[in-house]
Amino acid sequence: MEEVRLIEVKEEILADNVKVATEVRERLRKMKTMLVNLMSSPGSGKTSLILQTIANLKDKLRLGVIEADIDSQVDAEKVAAQGISAVQLRTGGFCHLDATMVTQGINALAVNDLDLIIIENVGNLVCPAEFDTGAHKNVMILSVPEGDDKPLKYPLMFSICDILLINKIDYLSLSNFDMPAVRKRVLALNPRITIIEVSCVTGSGIEDWITWLKKEVDTFRQLK
Numbered sequence: 001m002e003e004v005r006l007i008e009v010k011e012e013i014l015a016d017n018v019k020v021a022t023e024v025r026e027r028l029r030k031m032k033t034m035l036v037n038l039m040s041s042p043g044s045g046k047t048s049l050i051l052q053t054i055a056n057l058k059d060k061l062r063l064g065v066i067e068a069d070i071d072s073q074v075d076a077e078k079v080a081a082q083g084i085s086a087v088q089l090r091t092g093g094f095c096h097l098d099a100t101m102v103t104q105g106i107n108a109l110a111v112n113d114l115d116l117i118i119i120e121n122v123g124n125l126v127c128p129a130e131f132d133t134g135a136h137k138n139v140m141i142l143s144v145p146e147g148d149d150k151p152l153k154y155p156l157m158f159s160i161c162d163i164l165l166i167n168k169i170d171y172l173s174l175s176n177f178d179m180p181a182v183r184k185r186v187l188a189l190n191p192r193i194t195i196i197e198v199s200c201v202t203g204s205g206i207e208d209w210i211t212w213l214k215k216e217v218d219t220f221r222q223l224k
């Protein structure tokens with residue numbers, strides 16, 4: 001009987017992805033185009049946040065958006081309606097984006113003319129955290145209706161992000177969401193993370209998010 005060969009597929013895939021992600025970051029660094037990866041559960045408000053971001057920054061920065069869904073282009077259409085370059089990636093069943101997929105999206109955008117590209121990753125708190133997209137900054141949204149236990153259930157996602165936006169705070173009075181507990185749990189996982197409370201409906205906290213993002217883009221464009 002012939003010997004069976006064992007191949008650690010996930011390990012090899014992740015290793016290849018890291019190489020491509022590094023190439024993406026370096027390519028965009030040379031172009032002075034910052035790439036932001038936005039992740040969250042479905043329905044937490046990713047597209048709403050992007051639309052708020054566009055409204056606040058489209059006259060200050062040249063923006064592009066890469067949308068990802070298993071099978072839809074409705075979000076890309078919403079972005080394009082605002083006069084922003086948008087690309088829709090249909091993942092065909094994959095629950096995340098990887099660096100190769102993102103490269104395809106970047107190639108479809110006029111990258112040389114952009115200051116900032118925002119990726120709206122597939123709605124999922126597991127797989128997107130495991131795959132480096134080549135982004136310079138990782139952003140996560142946690143919405144109040146999801147509950148305050150998510151840092152306990154999905155620690156990796158909270159560990160890799162540079163900023164956490166706690167969205168739908170207009171629901172706080174209707175829930176038992178424990179904001180101090182969430183902050184404590186998240187900071188225990190990731191002491192360097194920035195946490196901002198926002199509502200894409202009322203606009204509360206959006207200015208703080210825009211200030212953070214604009215500062216990061218300005219700093220990035222000054223790098224040599």
